[in-house]
Amino acid sequence: MVEYxxxxxxxxxxxxxxxxxxLGYSVAExxxxxxxxxxxxxxxxxxxxxxxxxxxAWSLFGNGETPDSSGLKGDKLVGKYYVEFDKxxxxxxxxxxGDGMPTPQAERDAPIMKLAVDMLQKWEAKDQxxxxxxxxxxxxxxxxxxxxxxxxxxxxxxxYYESDTYLLGKEEVLKGLAAGVFFKKDDGSIWVDLTADGxxxxxxxxxxxxxxxxxxxxxxxxxxxxxFPKIEGQVYTVGNxxxxxxxxxxxxxxxxxxxxxxxxxxxxxxxxxxxSGKMKSREGTVVDADDLMEEMVEDASEQTLELGKTEGMxxxxxxxxxxxxxxxxxxxxxLKVDPKKRMxxxxxxxISLQGHTGPFIQYTHARIRAMLRKAEERGAVQAFDPALLSxxxxxxxxxxxxxxxxxxxxxxxxxxxxxxxxxxxxYELAKDYxxxxxxxxxxxxxxxxxxxxxxAFSQMVATVLRSGMSLLGIRVPERx
RNA sequence: GGUCCGGUAGCUCAACUGGAUAGAGCAUCAGCCUUCUAAGCUGACGGUUCCGAGUUCGACUCUCGGCCGGAUCACCA
Numbered sequence: 295m296v297e298y299x300x301x302x303x304x305x306x307x308x309x310x311x312x313x314x315x316x317l318g319y320s321v322a323e324x325x326x327x328x329x330x331x332x333x334x335x336x337x338x339x340x341x342x343x344x345x346x347x348x349x350x351a352w353s354l355f356g357n358g359e360t361p362d363s364s365g366l367k368g369d370k371l372v373g374k375y376y377v378e379f380d381k382x383x384x385x386x387x388x389x390x391x392g393d394g395m396p397t398p399q400a401e402r403d404a405p406i407m408k409l410a411v412d413m414l415q416k417w418e419a420k421d422q423x424x425x426x427x428x429x430x431x432x433x434x435x436x437x438x439x440x441x442x443x444x445x446x447x448x449x450x451x452x453x454y455y456e457s458d459t460y461l462l463g464k465e466e467v468l469k470g471l472a473a474g475v476f477f478k479k480d481d482g483s484i485w486v487d488l489t490a491d492g493x494x495x496x497x498x499x500x501x502x503x504x505x506x507x508x509x510x511x512x513x514x515x516x517x518x519x520x521x522f523p524k525i526e527g528q529v530y531t532v533g534n535x536x537x538x539x540x541x542x543x544x545x546x547x548x549x550x551x552x553x554x555x556x557x558x559x560x561x562x563x564x565x566x567x568x569x570s571g572k573m574k575s576r577e578g579t580v581v582d583a584d585d586l587m588e589e590m591v592e593d594a595s596e597q598t599l600e601l602g603k604t605e606g607m608x609x610x611x612x613x614x615x616x617x618x619x620x621x622x623x624x625x626x627x628x629l630k631v632d633p634k635k636r637m638x639x640x641x642x643x644x645i646s647l648q649g650h651t652g653p654f655i656q657y658t659h660a661r662i663r664a665m666l667r668k669a670e671e672r673g674a675v676q677a678f679d680p681a682l683l684s685x686x687x688x689x690x691x692x693x694x695x696x697x698x699x700x701x702x703x704x705x706x707x708x709x710x711x712x713x714x715x716x717x718x719x720x721y722e723l724a725k726d727y728x729x730x731x732x733x734x735x736x737x738x739x740x741x742x743x744x745x746x747x748x749x750a751f752s753q754m755v756a757t758v759l760r761s762g763m764s765l766l767g768i769r770v771p772e773r774x
Numbered sequence: 775g776g777u778c779c780g781g782u783a784g785c786u787c788a789a790c791u792g793g794a795u796a797g798a799g800c801a802u803c804a805g806c807c808u809u810c811u812a813a814g815c816u817g818a819c820g821g822u823u824c825c826g827a828g829u830u831c832g833a834c835u836c837u838c839g840g841c842c843g844g845a846u847c848a849c850c851a
Contacts, residue, residue: 302851342851456851483849492777493847500849507851537778538846564779565844572844601813619813631787635780636844648813650787650799657813665810699790706790718788718798725798732806732815774813 295518296322298531299336299448303435304344305373307442308573309566309581309639310533313628316767317563318531319448320629320713323765328708333451333522337514340432341457343414348372349427350410351379361434367441367584368434382406418504445587447621447767452521454514460505463513466550467498467505475549486546496542511543512550519554527557529711534562534634561711564636566628581641591620593644594653603774615771619653622768626652629766630717650721652768655759658724659770661731662756669737669749676753677746689730694751696723700758704765713766720762727755 298318301307307315322332352359352375361368383406390400401407416424443449467484470476476486476498484499498509519525530540540560547555565572573580595616598604604612623645630650631637647653686694699719707715736752739745760770 339851344851481849485849497849502849504849506849510851533845534779535845536851539851541778562779567844597813601811603811603813635787638786640786646800646813648800651813653813654799657811661811661814668810702790714788721798722788728814729816731810735809737810773811 295333295335295522295525295527296325296529296531297335297337298322299443299450300339300532301439302339302342302344303372303432304348304376306367306369307439307583309583309586310573312446312583312586312624313563313566313637314531314533315443315446315448316625316628317561317633317713318529319767320716320765321529321531321561321708321711323767324704324707324713324716327761327765328704331524333525334449335452335454335518336450337454337456337459337511338436340455341417341428341460343410344376345372345428345432346410346413346417347379348376349413349424349431350406351375351382352431353427354382354406354409361437367438368436369438369442370584371438372431372435379406379410442583445584445621447769454517456510456514459513459517460510461513462517463509463511464499464503464505466512466516467509470498470546470550473550486542486549488542488545491545493538493542493545496546498546508539508543508546511539512546515543515547515558516552519552525554527554527559529559529561531561531563534564534636536560537562559711561633563633566637566639569638569640581639586641587621587624590624590645591616594620594623594647597647598774607773615774618769618771619647619656619774622652622656622763622770623647624652625766625768626655626717629713630721632714633712652763652766653774655720655724655763656768656770657774658727659756659759659763660772660774662727662752662759663772665736666749666753666756669745672737674737674749675746676750677743678750679743679747682744682747687730687734689726689733690748690751692726693723693730693755696726697751697754697758700762707765716762716765720759720766723755723758723762727752 296318298321299311299315301311319334322334325332352372355378356375359371361371364371366374383404386404386406387397387400390403391397395403413424417428467476470486471478471484476484478484479501481501482503483497483501485495485497487495489495496508497506498512499505515528518528532540537560540558540562544555544558544560547558567573568579568581570579595612598612598615598619604615607615627639627645628637645651683694700723703715703719707713734748736745736748739748763770
C-alpha cells in the first residue's frame with residue numbers, strides 16, 4: 295500500500311504537493327511493474343484548527359460566497375479565507391498589543407482566533423450548524439482537489455479521512471494503556487516511553503482526552519490493515535520534516551504487537567526550494583499547483599506551434615499534445631532528482647524542453663514511431679536475427695545493451711523507492727538511441743535482415759521508453 | 775547541543791552500492807538539415823568529488839574528526 299498526497303483541506307495544492315504526488319504515484323507504479331499488487335491511498339487531514347480558521351474567516355467575511363457565486367475553484371476559495379483569517383488575526387493581535395496586552399495573551403484572545411477555537415470545540419461536540427459548514431467547505435475543497443488530481447494524472451483506490459480514523463486511534467491507545475505498553479501521567483494524559491529506543495516520551499492523548507496527530511496515524515494504519523488484510527506493508531510518501539514522527543509511529547505500532555510495523559516505510563523526500571528559499575504561504579511565495587501546470591502546458595503548446603509540429607493535427611490532438619509535453623516536462627523535472635535530496639525550482643526560469651528533460655524522451659519516442667510507421671507503409675517487417683548480434687555497429691551495441699538493463703533498473707528503482715532511477719535510465723536509453731539514429735539511417739538499409747533487425751530493436755526502444763515513462767506518470771506521443 | 779539527510783564542472787543533476795580515464799544537461803564557443811522529425815547529433819571549454827586523516831591493490835563511495843547547508847528533537851499537523 296502506498297500513501298501519498300495527503301493534503302490539509304484548508305488551502306490549495308502547491309509545488310511541494312506536486313513532488314509528493316508524482317513520487318508516490320510513480321513508486322506505486324514501479325512496484326506494480328515488478329509484480330506487486332498495489333493499493334494507492336491517502337489520508338485527508340480534514341479536521342483540526344486549520345480548517346476551522348478558514349471557516350471562521352468565511353463566516354465573518356464570506357457573505358455566503360460559494361465556488362459557484364465567485365467562479366473560484368473550491369480549494370482556492372477556502373484557501374482565500376485561510377489567508378483572510380491570517381490577515382485579520384495579525385491585525386487583531388497587533389491592536390491588542392497596542393492596548394498593552396502581552397503577546398501570548400493577545401494571540402490567545404484575538405476574537406477571530408477565539409471563534410476558530412470555539413468552532414473546533416463545537417465540531418468535536420458534533421454541533422450541527424458547525425458540522426454542516428465544515429462539510430460544505432470541505433466539499434468545496436474536495437471538488438477542487440479532484441480537478442487538480444485529474445490533471446496531474448494521479449489516482450487513489452481509497453481515501454481515508456482523519457475524521458473517521460482518529461476515534462479508532464483513541465481506542466487503540468486506550469487498549470495499549472490497558473496492556474501496559476503506554477502509561478498515564480497524573481494529569482490524565484497518556485504517553486509512550488521510547489527512551490529505551492533512544493527517543494523521547496511522546497504524548498498520545500491529551501489530558502482532556504483529545505487526540506493528537508500521532509493518535510490519528512495509529513488508527514489509520516491499523517484500519518488499513520483491516521481493510522486490506524493481504525497487504526505486506528505500507529509506504530508513506532511524506533516530506534522529510536516528518537522523519538521523527540514516522541520513526542515514532544512505527545515503533546509504537548511495533549510495541550502494540552503488529553508484526554507489519556516492520557514493513558512500514560517512510561518514503562521521505564526533500565523539500566522543493568525556491569531561489570528565495572523555502573516557500574512561505576504567509577509571504578505569498580507559494581507556487582500553486584494548478585497555475586504551474588497551466589503555465590507548463592501553455593509554454594509547451596506555444597513551442598510546439600512555433601516548431602511547426604502541429605501540422606495536420608486536429609484541435610483536440612494539438613491540445614492533448616500540449617498537455618502531454620507540458621506535464622511531461624514538469625513531472626520529469628521533479629522526478630529525475632533523487633527523492634532524498636532537496637531540490638531547487640526557479641519559477642522565473644521556466645522548465646526547459648531541451649536536453650535532459652521529459653520532452654527529449656517523448657521526442658525520441660515520437661521519432662522512432664514516425665520511422666516505424668514509414669517502414670510499415672513500405673511493407674518492411676521486423677525480425678530479430680541473433681546471427682547479426684556478432685557484427686553490430688558500436689551505436690547498435692550500446693542501444694541493445696541498454697535495453698537489457700531495463701528489468702534490473704526496475705528492481706533497483708523499487709528497492710530504492712526511487713523513480714529517479716527509472717527517469718535517468720530512460721534518458722540514457724533515449725540518448726543512446728539518438729546516437730544510433732544519427733549515425734545509421736535505418737530506412738535506406740539494403741540488407742533486408744539488417745533492416746528488419748534495426749526496426750525490431752527500434753520498436754523495442756519505443757516500447758521501453760513508453761513503459762518507463764508511464765511508470766513516471768508521463769505519456770509519450772506518436773508524433774511531436 | 776542530540777539525531778537524520780545533503781555537499782561532485784559557473785548552474786541543475788548522474789555515477790551499476792569499493793573498480794579502470796568521475797559522466798550528462800544548461801550556459802559559452804565551433805560544426806552538422808537535397809538520408810527516417812534539428813525538441814536532435816558531433817566537438818571544444820569546464821573537476822583538489824567541502825577539508826583532513828585512516829582502511830584497501832584500488833575510495834565520490836567505507837571509518838573517524840572537522841567545516842558548510844537543511845530538517846527534526848511540541849499536549850502543531
